Amino acid sequence: MTDLERKHDRTPVPKEWAYAPAPESRDVVSLDERYGHYVGGKWLEPSETYTTISPATEEPLAEVGQATPEEVEAAVAAARDAFENGWSGISAAERAKYLFRIARILQERSREFAVLESLNGGKPIKESRDVDLPLAAAHFFYYAGWADKLEYAFPNRRPRPVGVAGQIIPWNFPLLMLSWKIAPALAAGNTVVLKPAETTPLSALLFADVLRQAELPPGVVNIVTGDGRTGAALVKSEDVDKIAFTGSTDVGKAIQRELAGTGKKLTLELGGKAANIIFDDAALDQAVEGIVNGIYFNQGHVCCAGSRLLVQESIYEPVVEKLKRRLTTLRVGDPLDKNTDVGAINSEQQLEKIRELVESGEQEGAEIYQPPCRLPEKGYWFVPTVFTNVAQSYRIAQEEIFGPVLSVLTFRTPEEAVEKANNTPYGLSAGVWTEKGSRILWMAERLRAGVVWANTFNRFDPSSPFGGYKESGFGREGGRHGLEPYLRFDNEPSHD
Amino acid sequence: MAQAPVLPRGFELPLEPRLPRVGSVDAVALEERAASLAKRSIKREAKVFALELAVRMMDLTTLEGQDTPGKVAALASKAIRPDPSDAGIPSVAAICVYPNLVPSAVARVEGTSVKVASVATAFPSGQSPIETKLEEVRWVVEHGADEVDMVIDRGAFLSGRYAKVYDEIVQVKEASGDAHLKVILEVAELGTYDNVRRASLLAMAAGADFIKTSTGKLPGAATLPVTLCMLEAIRDVYEETGRMIGMKPAGGIRQAKQAVQYLVQLHETLGVEWLTPDLYRLGASSLLNDVLMQLRKEKTGAYQSPDYFTVD
Numbered sequence: 001m002t003d004l005e006r007k008h009d010r011t012p013v014p015k016e017w018a019y020a021p022a023p024e025s026r027d028v029v030s031l032d033e034r035y036g037h038y039v040g041g042k043w044l045e046p047s048e049t050y051t052t053i054s055p056a057t058e059e060p061l062a063e064v065g066q067a068t069p070e071e072v073e074a075a076v077a078a079a080r081d082a083f084e085n086g087w088s089g090i091s092a093a094e095r096a097k098y099l100f101r102i103a104r105i106l107q108e109r110s111r112e113f114a115v116l117e118s119l120n121g122g123k124p125i126k127e128s129r130d131v132d133l134p135l136a137a138a139h140f141f142y143y144a145g146w147a148d149k150l151e152y153a154f155p156n157r158r159p160r161p162v163g164v165a166g167q168i169i170p171w172n173f174p175l176l177m178l179s180w181k182i183a184p185a186l187a188a189g190n191t192v193v194l195k196p197a198e199t200t201p202l203s204a205l206l207f208a209d210v211l212r213q214a215e216l217p218p219g220v221v222n223i224v225t226g227d228g229r230t231g232a233a234l235v236k237s238e239d240v241d242k243i244a245f246t247g248s249t250d251v252g253k254a255i256q257r258e259l260a261g262t263g264k265k266l267t268l269e270l271g272g273k274a275a276n277i278i279f280d281d282a283a284l285d286q287a288v289e290g291i292v293n294g295i296y297f298n299q300g301h302v303c304c305a306g307s308r309l310l311v312q313e314s315i316y317e318p319v320v321e322k323l324k325r326r327l328t329t330l331r332v333g334d335p336l337d338k339n340t341d342v343g344a345i346n347s348e349q350q351l352e353k354i355r356e357l358v359e360s361g362e363q364e365g366a367e368i369y370q371p372p373c374r375l376p377e378k379g380y381w382f383v384p385t386v387f388t389n390v391a392q393s394y395r396i397a398q399e400e401i402f403g404p405v406l407s408v409l410t411f412r413t414p415e416e417a418v419e420k421a422n423n424t425p426y427g428l429s430a431g432v433w434t435e436k437g438s439r440i441l442w443m444a445e446r447l448r449a450g451v452v453w454a455n456t457f458n459r460f461d462p463s464s465p466f467g468g469y470k471e472s473g474f475g476r477e478g479g480r481h482g483l484e485p486y487l488r489f490d491n492e493p494s495h496d
Numbered sequence: 497m498a499q500a501p502v503l504p505r506g507f508e509l510p511l512e513p514r515l516p517r518v519g520s521v522d523a524v525a526l527e528e529r530a531a532s533l534a535k536r537s538i539k540r541e542a543k544v545f546a547l548e549l550a551v552r553m554m555d556l557t558t559l560e561g562q563d564t565p566g567k568v569a570a571l572a573s574k575a576i577r578p579d580p581s582d583a584g585i586p587s588v589a590a591i592c593v594y595p596n597l598v599p600s601a602v603a604r605v606e607g608t609s610v611k612v613a614s615v616a617t618a619f620p621s622g623q624s625p626i627e628t629k630l631e632e633v634r635w636v637v638e639h640g641a642d643e644v645d646m647v648i649d650r651g652a653f654l655s656g657r658y659a660k661v662y663d664e665i666v667q668v669k670e671a672s673g674d675a676h677l678k679v680i681l682e683v684a685e686l687g688t689y690d691n692v693r694r695a696s697l698l699a700m701a702a703g704a705d706f707i708k709t710s711t712g713k714l715p716g717a718a719t720l721p722v723t724l725c726m727l728e729a730i731r732d733v734y735e736e737t738g739r740m741i742g743m744k745p746a747g748g749i750r751q752a753k754q755a756v757q758y759l760v761q762l763h764e765t766l767g768v769e770w771l772t773p774d775l776y777r778l779g780a781s782s783l784l785n786d787v788l789m790q791l792r793k794e795k796t797g798a799y800q801s802p803d804y805f806t807v808d
Contacts (some may be wrong), residue, residue: 017542018542096688
């Protein structure tokens with residue numbers, strides 16, 4: 001404080017303003033003790049089960065099935081049967097009607113789904129409430145609109161459904177990824193076997209109840225739960241025509257090897273190490289918000305997270321200073337509290353991976369910053385972290401951490417920014433912050449990333465295609481492009 | 497002319513007619529951030545804390561052509577003791593009146609903690625010669641006003657004559673003497689957040705103790721995003737110079753819920769050090785009763801009829 005201030009007598013300033021807990025009620029969700037697999041419109045009693053938990057408290061939530069190859073085959077057979085005997089024959093407008101119904105039911109039950117998503121996955125309720133659920137419903141609405149317009153989407157190519165789609169989704173946005181997968185598949189006239197992630201099966205299992213409410217014909221959507229073995233069985237299944245996978249690059253590569261030569265269609269949406277690039281003419285306070293949203297949204301469990309911050313050297317100091325101050329205001333804790341900004345890490349295994357990479361960052365010589373933060377005793381937690389003094393060669397600048405950990409690098413010229421941003425095996429997304437429109441376009445032309453956000457980050461819309469370059473995968477989800485992987489066209493052989 | 501205080505980076509003197517680059521504001525992201533802060537859920541003791549703070553930060557305002565000494569007297573009583581049935585409710589920060597009513601207001605609040613703020617400098621338009629404005633400022637200060645709420649010359653600002661705006665603030669600051677100077681930007685007339693930021697930095701550089709959004713005489717007065725934009729400018733000045741400048745959103749804040757949203761925004765942008773009437777005011781004419789009603793609801797568990805709260 002300067003002398004200028006001291007001359008005024010000030011009234012005392014409070015020490016803190018602690019917000020009282022504001023938990024969203026759990027009562028809207030009623031869980032069964034045990035879930036089977038949803039096959040042919042019925043619940044199939046599982047031969048093996050495991051316990052799914054809340055990562056915020058480690059509290060067991062339910063027993064769910066660990067699907068064996070036989071159970072997966074049963075689901076595939078149900079999907080085949082529904083495809084051959086009914087679903088592919090009904091009119092496109094009818095298909096659209098089911099999708100519209102599902103969208104509306106999701107909206108109606110959004111609170112229930114949001115609470116369950118936060119409970120089983122650890123993400124803050126404000127995100128499941130304001131992002132996951134509205135977007136999930138929006139995807140069904142969007143693709144419902146395409147169902148009877150496929151001829152217009154692909155004129156003169158005679159689009160036809162592929163058949164049975166096997167879909168394997170990740171744990172970071174369980175219901176949203178489900179809708180990214182199921183909505184276009186059904187709109188295009190396919191039937192589906194979906195495998196939710198091992199740690200987050202519950203919203204998919206509750207979704208089965210939405211399908212019942214929507215009176216979707218049995219077998220059109222089948223849901224089998226389990227770990228990687230279940231996913232592998234689905235990939236190997238002879239009678240699946242298409243595989244859509246979202247998850248890690250390693251598993252994606254294994255799937256691609258497995259499917260080589262089978263003629264099955266494949267789309268992969270894999271990892272990322274996105275660069276968020278801040279130029280010196282950017283609106284700094286808003287750019288800092290974008291950085292925070294880019295990496296701490298959903299605890300950094302986002303494949304397109306802006307995990308590498310590239311700051312123009314002339315504004316490095318104010319940006320890092322603003323960022324650190326902003327980090328002290330992030331509220332980490334109970335995912336069901338409406339004021340929580342950063343929730344729980346999804347699983348113990350993921351927490352280990354984050355810890356290991358953060359340790360490597362410290363050992364390699366990067367400077368770590370973590371705001372003071374009280375973490376709950378039980379559950380899996382990681383403090384939002386920033387690394388400065390990061391070299392391009394460090395593991396934390398190269399490998400996907402998939403956690404709330406940001407690596408800060410600097411650049412001097414736009415050319416250098418492009419070079420550094422592209423210097424990664426991945427290519428899923430990038431962010432550019434500048435007030436100069438022409439520079440945005442110049443950068444977007446050169447960045448090898450599926451999505452380039454300008455003066456925003458992590459913004460999604462069902463009408464906008466999403467997908468990667470290089471080891472971030474191939475194929476697009478969302479938009480008209482997102483229909484294509486679920487369609488066969490004239491002169492394109494089917495896999496059998 | 498008063499010594500200009502230390503300036504934020506990129507704001508070096510001498511100030512030429514055109515302002516140096518002061519950075520920019522992204523409207524979409526600013527509004528998004530303001531909206532997300534407005535979603536904080538403030539309950540129970542945290543809410544009571546905010547509501548009581550809102551009372552202590554309030555500039556209870558009457559700025560009408562029909563204002564009379566009687567009206568000001570009633571306002572002053574309300575300001576000193578907002579809820580006669582609850583002695584635990586603190587006084588408001590100040591009453592804000594037109595220059596002619598300063599003597600009445602001063603007489604009424606004497607011996608209490610309530611301050612008298614007067615609008616001045618040809619409020620609300622600011623379209624008068626500088627001599628007239630300065631004369632008005634000296635007059636209200638001589639008659640006991642503790643705080644002066646001046647308006648900037650928007651005509652000069654919008655035509656790029658920033659130096660004129662700056663010089664005027666410096667002169668008014670000098671004329672205000674020991675009285676606190678609040679500089680009203682009238683954001684609704686500035687058109688863009690970039691302009692709001694520029695005007696905020698200009699006012700702070702020229703010596704404002706507080707920057708204030710609006711006169712309350714135009715539609716589109718204080719909003720959460722525009723206040724956030726100004727708080728961020730205050731934060732930048734603090735980071736650069738260590739000076740703590742106050743903020744006063746005014747106009748359009750009518751509900752307790754809004755007041756809590758403004759305070760959450762303040763808390764999470766400038767921190768707990770700003771949670772004092774020395775550095776934050778809420779300019780309002782009809783907010784107080786809603787805050788009192790909410791406070792009583794928190795204490796008794798039930799809403800009372802509006803008839804139990806005095807209309808002044």
